[in-house]
Amino acid sequence: NAGVMQNPRHLVRRRGQEARLRCSPMKGHSHVYWYRQLPEEGLKFMVYLQKENIIDESGMPKERFSAEFPKEGPSILRIQQVVRGDSAAYFCASSPVWTYGYTFGSGTRLTVV
Amino acid sequence: KQEVTQIPAALSVPEGENLVLNCSFTDSAIYNLQWFRQDPGKGLTSLLLIQSSQREQTSGRLNASLDKSSGRSTLYIAASQPGDSATYLCAGLEETSGSRLTFGEGTQLTVNP
Numbered sequence: 375n376a377g378v379m380q381n382p383r384h385l386v387r388r389r390g391q392e393a394r395l396r397c398s399p400m401k402g403h404s405h406v407y408w409y410r411q412l413p414e415e416g417l418k419f420m421v422y423l424q425k426e427n428i429i430d431e432s433g434m435p436k437e438r439f440s441a442e443f444p445k446e447g448p449s450i451l452r453i454q455q456v457v458r459g460d461s462a463a464y465f466c467a468s469s470p471v472w473t474y475g476y477t478f479g480s481g482t483r484l485t486v487v
Numbered sequence: 488k489q490e491v492t493q494i495p496a497a498l499s500v501p502e503g504e505n506l507v508l509n510c511s512f513t514d515s516a517i518y519n520l521q522w523f524r525q526d527p528g529k530g531l532t533s534l535l536l537i538q539s540s541q542r543e544q545t546s547g548r549l550n551a552s553l554d555k556s557s558g559r560s561t562l563y564i565a566a567s568q569p570g571d572s573a574t575y576l577c578a579g580l581e582e583t584s585g586s587r588l589t590f591g592e593g594t595q596l597t598v599n600p
Contacts, residue, residue, distance in 0.1 A: 407587070415575070416593065417531075422586040430539050465530060467588075470568040473580070475536035476588060480529060 376400075376466050378479035379448075386485045387456045395451040395482045399468030406449045407476065408441060411463040422472075423449060456486045489514045489581050493591035500567055501599050508562040508578035508594045515555045517579040520553050521588065522562050525574045534575075537564070539582075567598045 379398040388391050399406050408420040419433040423443035434441065438456075443449040453460055463483050467476040490513045500506055510520070519538045523531040535544045535551040537560070544550040550563040560577055574595045578588040 409588075409590075417578075417588075417590040419587040419589070433587070467531075472586060473518055475519065475533055477533060478531040480525070483528075 378403075378466055378477050380464075380466050380479035382482060383480065384483050384485070386487060388446045388487055389457060390455050391439050393453040393456050393460070393484055395453075395464050395466075395484070396482045397451070397466030397468075397479060398448040399466075402475055403468035403477070405469045405472050407469075408449075408451050409467065411465065411481075413462070417465065418474050420451075429440050433462045453484075457486070458486050460484060461486045488581060489517070489589040491577060491579055491589050491591040493575075493577060493592060495500055495590065497595040497597075499599060501565060502569060504567050504598075505563070505565050506567055506596075507582050508574070508575050508577075510560040510562070510591055512558050512560075512579045512589075514579075514581065516582040517555065518582045519580045520551075520560050521578050521580070522549075523576040523578065523584075525576060525593070526554070527574075530597050531576065543580040564596075567596075569597050569598050569600050572596055 384436045406423045411417045421434050423439045424431040438454045440452045465480045465481045467478045490508040492511045494509045521536045522534045525531050537544050537553040548565040551562045576593045578590045
């Protein structure tokens with residue numbers, strides 16, 4: 375069992391570019407969650423998805439950020455027109471049911487220059 | 488809104504010492520509570536998951552307790568080792584939303600040889 379796979383591990387983008395972060399959940403897990411960890415801050419919830427559905431996106435910034443979890447393939451967190459303040463570690467987690475414990479990936483560290 | 492507080496923010500102990508990390512939460516309507524470990528620049532490793540109907544969980548030298556009525560959880564580490572040095576995070580899964588873990592800021596533990 376490969377665990378939750380996130381790629382890339384590190385991503386550098388210039389201001390104004392787009393960032394795409396990918397997350398493949400553990401086998402058998404249909405619930406995916408994205409969290410953001412800003413430098414020197416705690417982990418903050420962004421969005422909760424199931425296959426082809428966004429269940430809760432109340433933690434997502436209203437503009438420039440979007441997430442999807444298609445029927446086939448990984449979940450994608452997309453940040454358009456990145457700004458320096460988007461520099462952070464983005465973690466994906468998955469679970470078999472929402473009441474069960476989460477398994478986290480190793481994260482994608484986004485740096486905006 | 489759920490708030491999770493961890494005390495102390497940092498802890499330094501000599502090798503071999505037993506120690507307790509504290510976690511408190513404001514909303515007792517949590518479905519479960521999970522303790523994680525995060526090494527610098529790495530992802531989160533799940534240590535223990537306590538369902539709301541349980542009072543404690545044990546794994547090796549780790550023991551976690553949960554008291555919903557008082558809004559508290561503790562993580563006990565026995566016979567600490569330098570390899571235990573990391574940031575320890577507790578997170579509560581809210582019953583109301585069913586979709587998000589709320590994290591504390593973490594306790595940074597250093598075990599000195």
